[in-house]
Amino acid sequence: MILEIEKVKNVWHEVKDILSVPHNEKQYKKLLKVLDELIDEVGNNEKHPLAPLLETVGNLIEEYENDHFIQPNSEPLDVLKFLMKENQFTQKDLAELGSQGVVSEILNGKRELNVRQIKALALKFSVSPSVFI
Known part of the structure; x- marks a missing residue:
């Protein structure tokens, strides 16, 4: 093993x-080019010597x-949690959804988003409302 x-x-x-593993967009884009x-080079040839590298x-x-x-096809709650994480938001940053109790119920999956909340979130995160449906 030491030899390897x-x-x-x-x-x-x-x-x-x-x-x-890429840790930023620059590294990610470089890997896309690779x-x-x-x-x-490899195409569909699974026996090509570089096929494992492609994988x-x-x-x-x-x-x-x-x-x-x-x-795509993510659950609305997963999308919301992802966007919160990306924007470093906490539950308190979602006041447009309602009281802290309402926000807590949404984040814990006990309550679904309504149309007004979906529109507010889409505006807040600059995304299509469809990601929350």
């Missing part, structure tokens, strides 16, 4: 940008996207 780590250590500085190049880069990109982008 030594081999990786010797080339890590050359490959770390394409084998590391993925495009790999797709051009790895795809997984790294997917990980970033799951953490940083709203996923």
Whole structure:
């Protein structure tokens, strides 16, 4: 096992940008370009020597996207929590939804958003109201 780590250590500085989890948009976009190049090279050939690299880069990109982008068909509550996290909002920052008790019930899944609340959230987060439906 030590031998494999030594081999990786010797080339890590050359490959770390394409084998590391992206932590910002610049790194993410760089990985997208690498993925495009790999797709051009590998295509659908699962036996291509770079096929495992294509899969790895795809997984790294997917990980970033799951953490940083709203996923289609997400539950409205998941979308709201994601947007709160991205904007560093707390329950107190959602006063337009109603009292703190109402906000708490929404965030705990005990109450669904109504039309007025959906419109307010869409405006607050600059997103389509459809993400909360």
